[in-house]
Amino acid sequence: MSEKVTEDKPKQSNSSCKNQNFIDWDEYFMAIAFLAAKRSKDPCTQVGACIINEDKKIVGVGYNGMPIGCNDDEFPWSKNQESELDNKYLYVCHAELNAILNKNSSDLKNCKLYVGLFPCNECAKCIIQSGIKEVVYLSDKHAHKNGTIASKRMLSAANVKYSQLNPKNKKIVIDFNEIDWDSMYQPALSPAPKNVS
Numbered sequence: 013m014s015e016k017v018t019e020d021k022p023k024q025s026n027s028s029c030k031n032q033n034f035i036d037w038d039e040y041f042m043a044i045a046f047l048a049a050k051r052s053k054d055p056c057t058q059v060g061a062c063i064i065n066e067d068k069k070i071v072g073v074g075y076n077g078m079p080i081g082c083n084d085d086e087f088p089w090s091k092n093q094e095s096e097l098d099n100k101y102l103y104v105c106h107a108e109l110n111a112i113l114n115k116n117s118s119d120l121k122n123c124k125l126y127v128g129l130f131p132c133n134e135c136a137k138c139i140i141q142s143g144i145k146e147v148v149y150l151s152d153k154h155a156h157k158n159g160t161i162a163s164k165r166m167l168s169a170a171n172v173k174y175s176q177l178n179p180k181n182k183k184i185v186i187d188f189n190e191i192d193w194d195s196m197y198q199p200a201l202s203p204a205p206k207n208v209s
């Protein structure tokens with residue numbers, strides 16, 4: 013199975029009547045990162061990450077969650093408890109780390125990572141060591157924090173490019189009913205079969 017990697021700009025309408033309402037590659041991979049984030053049990057911040065190779069094939073997806081075997085009903089999700097041991101930070105695996113560890117290819121050399129939030133310094137180290145060469149992120153809300161500043165220093169030193177995505181589509185809705193729309197709302201286009209007993 014291999015789909016053709018095509019130019020991702022929606023073209024002007026032409027006689028082929030193809031759907032003009034498709035999302036571009038960046039939006040597609042970022043949306044997959046966001047969909048993965050929906051699996052996160054973190055009540056405050058759900059982060060997802062999606063890694064693609066040079067052929068635009070997805071080679072890893074992950075979200076922030078407790079390590080395997082660490083029950084996410086038992087480990088804490090708080091962030092403001094007095095004891096550090098009662099807060100999530102010492103335990104939770106970050107989305108980028110999970111996406112890297114979930115890889116389904118032999119290595120991640122020259123891959124590109126899409127992530128909702130700019131990677132922290134610990135994730136930056138994993139990104140660099142894995143061979144990923146580019147990071148595309150959406151939010152840089154922790155830009156002022158030392159962790160983010162250190163992360164950017166390391167990524168730049170290691171020649172890992174990073175850029176903020178400004179998606180054309182600010183919202184992408186997934187509606188499971190859509191698959192039946194042609195028959196439900198356009199009966200004239202798909203008339204009921206004749207002579208069906």
Ligand SMILES: O=c1ccn([C@H]2C[C@H](O)[C@@H](COP(=O)(O)O)O2)c(=O)[nH]1
Nearest residue numbers: 054056057059076106107131132135
């Ligand atoms: O690079 C990162 C940074 C953070 N995360 C995860 C880790 C935590 O589950 C949340 C951050 O929680 P806050 O309540 O917003 O402090 O985000 C990540 O996956 N990747």
Ligand SMILES: [Zn+2]
Nearest residue numbers: 106131132135
């Ligand atoms: Zn991180």
